[in-house]
Amino acid sequence: MSTLLPEGWELICGLEVHVELATKTKLFSGSPNRFGDEPNTNIDPVTLGLPGALPVLNEQAVELAMRIGLALNCTIQPCTFHRKNYFYPDMPKAYQISQYDQPLNIDGFLDLPSGVRIGVERAHLEEDTGKSTHIGGATGRIHGSEYSLIDFNRAGVPLVEIVSRPDIRSAEDARQYVAELRAILLAIGASDAKMEEGSMRCDANVSVHRVGTPFGTRCEIKNVNSIRALGRAIEYEARRQYDVIDSGGTIRQETRHWDDAEGRTHTLRTKEDADDYRYFLEPDLVPLVPSDEWISRVRANVPMLPAARRTRLADATGADVQGEAVSVIVERGQDDYVLSVGEVGGDVARGLVYVQQAFSEEPSTPRIPAKDIAALTLMERDSKVTSTQAKTVLADIVANGGGDPAAIAAAKGFEAIDTSEVEGFVDQAIAADPDAWAKFCNGEQKAMGALVGLVMKASKGKADGKVVTAILNSRRG
Amino acid sequence: MANIPATAAGIADAVQSKEVSATEVVEHHLNVIAQRDGDINAFNLVTSEHARAAALRIDNAIASGAAVGPLAGVPIAIKDNMCTRGIPTTCSSHILEGWKPPYDATVITTLGAAGAVMVGKTNLDEFAMGSSTENSAFGPTRNPLDTSRVPGGSSGGSAAAVAAGLAPVSLGSDTGGSIRQPAALCGVVGVKPTYGRVSRYGLVAFASSLDQIGPFATTVDDAALITEVIAGHDPKDSTSIPQPVPSLRAAAREGVQGMRIGRVTDLPEGAEPEVAARLNEAFAALESVGARIVDVTLPSLSYALTAYYLIAPAEASSNLARYDGVRYGMRTSAADTNAMYGATRAAGFGDEVKRRIMLGTYALSAGYYDAYYGKALKVRRLISDDFDRAYAQADVVLMPTSPMVAFPFGDKVDDPMSMYLCDIYTIPTNLAGHPAMSVPFGTGAHGLPVGVQVLAPALGEVAMFRVGGALEAAGAAR
Amino acid sequence: MTFPISAEDVAKVARLARLDIADSDITHFTEQLAKVMDHFRDVDALDLSAVQPMTQPYPLVNVLRADEEQPCLDRDEVLAAAPAAEDGRFRVPPIIGLVE
Numbered sequence A: 001m002s003t004l005l006p007e008g009w010e011l012i013c014g015l016e017v018h019v020e021l022a023t024k025t026k027l028f029s030g031s032p033n034r035f036g037d038e039p040n041t042n043i044d045p046v047t048l049g050l051p052g053a054l055p056v057l058n059e060q061a062v063e064l065a066m067r068i069g070l071a072l073n074c075t076i077q078p079c080t081f082h083r084k085n086y087f088y089p090d091m092p093k094a095y096q097i098s099q100y101d102q103p104l105n106i107d108g109f110l111d112l113p114s115g116v117r118i119g120v121e122r123a124h125l126e127e128d129t130g131k132s133t134h135i136g137g138a139t140g141r142i143h144g145s146e147y148s149l150i151d152f153n154r155a156g157v158p159l160v161e162i163v164s165r166p167d168i169r170s171a172e173d174a175r176q177y178v179a180e181l182r183a184i185l186l187a188i189g190a191s192d193a194k195m196e197e198g199s200m201r202c203d204a205n206v207s208v209h210r211v212g213t214p215f216g217t218r219c220e221i222k223n224v225n226s227i228r229a230l231g232r233a234i235e236y237e238a239r240r241q242y243d244v245i246d247s248g249g250t251i252r253q254e255t256r257h258w259d260d261a262e263g264r265t266h267t268l269r270t271k272e273d274a275d276d277y278r279y280f281l282e283p284d285l286v287p288l289v290p291s292d293e294w295i296s297r298v299r300a301n302v303p304m305l306p307a308a309r310r311t312r313l314a315d316a317t318g319a320d321v322q323g324e325a326v327s328v329i330v331e332r333g334q335d336d337y338v339l340s341v342g343e344v345g346g347d348v349a350r351g352l353v354y355v356q357q358a359f360s361e362e363p364s365t366p367r368i369p370a371k372d373i374a375a376l377t378l379m380e381r382d383s384k385v386t387s388t389q390a391k392t393v394l395a396d397i398v399a400n401g402g403g404d405p406a407a408i409a410a411a412k413g414f415e416a417i418d419t420s421e422v423e424g425f426v427d428q429a430i431a432a433d434p435d436a437w438a439k440f441c442n443g444e445q446k447a448m449g450a451l452v453g454l455v456m457k458a459s460k461g462k463a464d465g466k467v468v469t470a471i472l473n474s475r476r477g
Numbered sequence B: 001m002a003n004i005p006a007t008a009a010g011i012a013d014a015v016q017s018k019e020v021s022a023t024e025v026v027e028h029h030l031n032v033i034a035q036r037d038g039d040i041n042a043f044n045l046v047t048s049e050h051a052r053a054a055a056l057r058i059d060n061a062i063a064s065g066a067a068v069g070p071l072a073g074v075p076i077a078i079k080d081n082m083c084t085r086g087i088p089t090t091c092s093s094h095i096l097e098g099w100k101p102p103y104d105a106t107v108i109t110t111l112g113a114a115g116a117v118m119v120g121k122t123n124l125d126e127f128a129m130g131s132s133t134e135n136s137a138f139g140p141t142r143n144p145l146d147t148s149r150v151p152g153g154s155s156g157g158s159a160a161a162v163a164a165g166l167a168p169v170s171l172g173s174d175t176g177g178s179i180r181q182p183a184a185l186c187g188v189v190g191v192k193p194t195y196g197r198v199s200r201y202g203l204v205a206f207a208s209s210l211d212q213i214g215p216f217a218t219t220v221d222d223a224a225l226i227t228e229v230i231a232g233h234d235p236k237d238s239t240s241i242p243q244p245v246p247s248l249r250a251a252a253r254e255g256v257q258g259m260r261i262g263r264v265t266d267l268p269e270g271a272e273p274e275v276a277a278r279l280n281e282a283f284a285a286l287e288s289v290g291a292r293i294v295d296v297t298l299p300s301l302s303y304a305l306t307a308y309y310l311i312a313p314a315e316a317s318s319n320l321a322r323y324d325g326v327r328y329g330m331r332t333s334a335a336d337t338n339a340m341y342g343a344t345r346a347a348g349f350g351d352e353v354k355r356r357i358m359l360g361t362y363a364l365s366a367g368y369y370d371a372y373y374g375k376a377l378k379v380r381r382l383i384s385d386d387f388d389r390a391y392a393q394a395d396v397v398l399m400p401t402s403p404m405v406a407f408p409f410g411d412k413v414d415d416p417m418s419m420y421l422c423d424i425y426t427i428p429t430n431l432a433g434h435p436a437m438s439v440p441f442g443t444g445a446h447g448l449p450v451g452v453q454v455l456a457p458a459l460g461e462v463a464m465f466r467v468g469g470a471l472e473a474a475g476a477a478r
Numbered sequence C: 001m002t003f004p005i006s007a008e009d010v011a012k013v014a015r016l017a018r019l020d021i022a023d024s025d026i027t028h029f030t031e032q033l034a035k036v037m038d039h040f041r042d043v044d045a046l047d048l049s050a051v052q053p054m055t056q057p058y059p060l061v062n063v064l065r066a067d068e069e070q071p072c073l074d075r076d077e078v079l080a081a082a083p084a085a086e087d088g089r090f091r092v093p094p095i096i097g098l099v100e
C-alpha cells in the first residue's frame, strides 16, 4: 500500500464472512429458507422459539458447510453445537445455536488470484437471526426510532461463518479475498452470496502497527454491504487508527459501524459493555461426526474451483491468468463453453474473445452450438472475414440462436479480399487525401483514421482493418 | 350410570367391548373433578368441551366398527407444561398465562391417536421447579390423602389427580424427581423412562438434558400401558432414542425370579425411619419371590444434589430466556426493549424461578463456568460411572423415592436447600439419564404413603417393570 | 463465613438475565444463593482433573433431517398471541442500548 499509512506502518486485517446457505429449509426446522417472502410467513415453532420446540439439524446444510470446508482446504472434524446466550428482539430463543470450541471446519486457506495465501481459521455452522425494522425517528435508523417491527422469516436460516486469520495486509487483499470467496461459494452451489441482499455479510477486524512490533488493538467493522465498501471501510479505519495513535491516543477495542454515505466508521459499542454470552453445549442437539465415507461423498460433489478453472482456461487460450477476460469468463461460468469451442476444432483464443464480447448479458453457458462459434473463429483466422465482419456475423448468430457463419457472411456479401487488392485501395486513399497522408508521415497518428476510413469506404468494408494499418505503416517506412 | 372401571386398562377394555361408552367415562370423571377438585386444585384447566368432543368421536368410531387405539376412551390429565394446540399451556406461570400453543406436543398427538381423552391441564411448580407444587402462580395443589399437606412436585397436580380418582392416569415430567416424588407422596405409581425414550417435543423445557415425560397411574399395569404408548422414536426430538419399545405390561407380570436387586450400602442418609423400614421390607419381599439381593456402592451419590443444582439451573437460565415479552405470553410495557425485558421477566416469574435463573446464569458466566458448571458436568460423569459399575452386579437398584412422606404446606418454602433435599434419591437417575419408577409400598409417619424406587440402567425398562410389578404384588399381599 | 457469592455478583447476574430485582431483594437472593453455592465446597474437594465432563445422557450422533419443507404456522394465529403486532410483524419498544 502506498500513501495510506506512512513508511514502516502496516495494516492488519482479518475477515469474518457470514454466508447464508442455499438450502430449501432452515438449519433446525422445515420452514422455507426463502428471501423476499411476506413477513412472518416462513415460521414454525422452532423458528419462533416457542416453548417446547426442539431443533433438528438439516443434513443438506451440513453438506454445504462441508463443501465450503473442502473448497477452503479445511480439515473437517467431529463437532458440537453451543448456545450463545444474549437478548435481542430478533433472536427468538434469546440464544443463537452456533459452534464454539469444536467447529466443523478448521485450518484451511484461500489463495488470492495475486498468489497471496490467506489462512482460514474456521468455517462453522450457525443460525441466522430475524430482521428488525426501525419505525419513526430519522430515516429508519435504530437511534431515535419510536418502535421496531420484527420479521422472523430469516431466523434460523443456515449460515456458515468463515473466519480468516489476520493475514490480510491491504484493502486490495481484502477485496480479492471476498471476491474469490464469493466466486468459490457460487461455483460450489453453497450460497447465492449476494452482498446487497445480505446472503453474504462481511465484518472486518482491523488494526495497525509499526512493522516489527506486536499487532495493535483491533476494531471490528460491521455493516459493510459491498466489496467496494469493504475496501473503503478498511482504508478509512486504518488511517483513523493511525491518526489516533499518531496524535498520542490509544485504540479501544470496539465494534464500529461503517456508514457508506458518510464514508466513515462510528463507534457501536465498546468491549466493556459487550454481553457475557455464557456459551454451553446445546443439550437439544447431539454431536456431528462426519465419517470419512461421508466426507468423500461430499468431496465428489465439489466441482473444479475458480482458481483451477482460470488456470485451465489461460493454459488453453494463452490468455493472462490474472487478466480480465479469463476472470470474467470463469465468473460467468462460460469457461467450459470456451474450451468446447476448441474441442470442436475452433480457435480457442478467438473463442475466448467472442464469448467475452457476445455473452455478457447471459452469465451462464450460452445455448448457441459451439461448432458455429468455432467455424467463425476459423474464418477470421484464415482471413475469410475481417474482424469487423466477424463481429457482425457473431451478433447475427447470437440473435438467431445459432447459424452457419459461412452462409451468414455470404448472405451479407462479406468476402475476403486479398492484400494486393487492399494495396490498390490504399493508393486511392493517399491520392484522395494527401493532406492526411502528409500528417501521418509526420507522425500524427490521428491522421491514420481518416486514411483507414477512406480504404473502408472504397472497399465497402471488406478490407481487414489490421491489414490496412499494416500497409500504411510499412508505406510510411 | 354404568359402573366405570378404576384403571385405564379396564376402561379401554370396557369401552372397546361397549360395556360403557367413552362419553359415560368422561362424564363420570368430569363429575368427580367438579366434586373434588375445589379442595385439591389439581387442575389449572378442565377441558370439558374438548373431552366430550373427543369421547364422542371414539364412541362414533366404535359404533361404526372403526378401529380405535389401545387407550380408547381413557381419560388422562396432562401436566400443564406440555403444549396443547389451542388450549392454554401455562407452566403455572404468570408469564405464559393465557398462551395457547399453535401446536401439539408429540405425546399429545400420540395419546390422541391411541384414543386417550384429555380431561385437563394439571398444576405444577412454576416451570416444574419445585418439590411441593406450592410454587404455582395459580395456588398450590393439596394432597388428596391429607389436604393440609403437599402432594409433592413438581408434577403435584398430575399425581393428585390420579390419587383422587379425577383421572385414572396422567402425564408428568421428571427433571430431578418431579414424577416419582409426588407419586410417592400421593401413593400412586410414577414412572420416569430412560432419557430419550419419550419425545420431549412440545414439553416446555426446564433442563433439557434431564427432562423426561412419564405417567402416573394407580397400577403398575396402567403405568406400563401408558409408557408403551408414549415411548418411541420421534424425529422431531434429536435426543429421542431410535429403539423399539418392548412390552412393558408383559414385563410387569413376569416376576423377578433370578433377578439381582442392588442394595446401596453407602446411600446418603436422611430418610425417615419408616421410609427406611419400608425399603428393607421391599428387599425382603422381592427375595421371597425369587430375587437375589446384592450389595452395590454409589460413592458419588452424595455429590449429586450439588451437581444437579448447577446443571439444571444453568440449562434453565438459557431455556427460560425466551420469555421476553416479544412473541408470546406476558409483557410489561416499558420505554425501551431492554427495560421491557427486565420488567416483564420480573413480573412474570415467581421467586423460585428467578432464583434458579440467577443461579444458572452465575454458574455459566465468564470466570465461573469452569469452577461451577464445568465441575458439575464432571460430577455427573462420576455418578454415571458409579451406576455403570453397580449395574454390572445388579439388574436394578432399589432405594427410597422420597426421604419423607408428604409434608405440611409452608414447611420448606423459605429454605430452598431443605426443599432441594426432597430430591436427594431421585436426582441421580436424571443425571445418569436412566429410568426409574416409584411404587407405593406401605405407609410411614401419619399413615401417609411411602414409595419405593426402582432404578434401572438406560433402556432397562423391562427389568424395572418386572420389579415394579413384583413390588406391587407384594405390597398388595401385605 | 465468606459468602461464595456477593450482592454485586447477584446484581450483575440479574442484569445479565434481564430480571429487574429491587435492591432490597438482592440481599435476600444473595443469602439464598450463597447457601446453595456453599454446598459446592464438597465438590471443590474432589480431584476431577482426569474426569471427562458428561454432557449427554445417551450417546447419539449425527441426528439429521432431510432438507424438506414442512407446513408453516399461520401468521395471523401467531400474531394474535403476540403482546403487540403491526403490519404482519411483532412490535417492540425502541431498541436502545442494544446493538448487534
Ligand SMILES: [Mg+2]
Pocket: A016, A161
Ligand atoms: Mg463472529
Ligand SMILES: [Zn+2]
Pocket: A018, A126, A161
Ligand atoms: Zn456468526
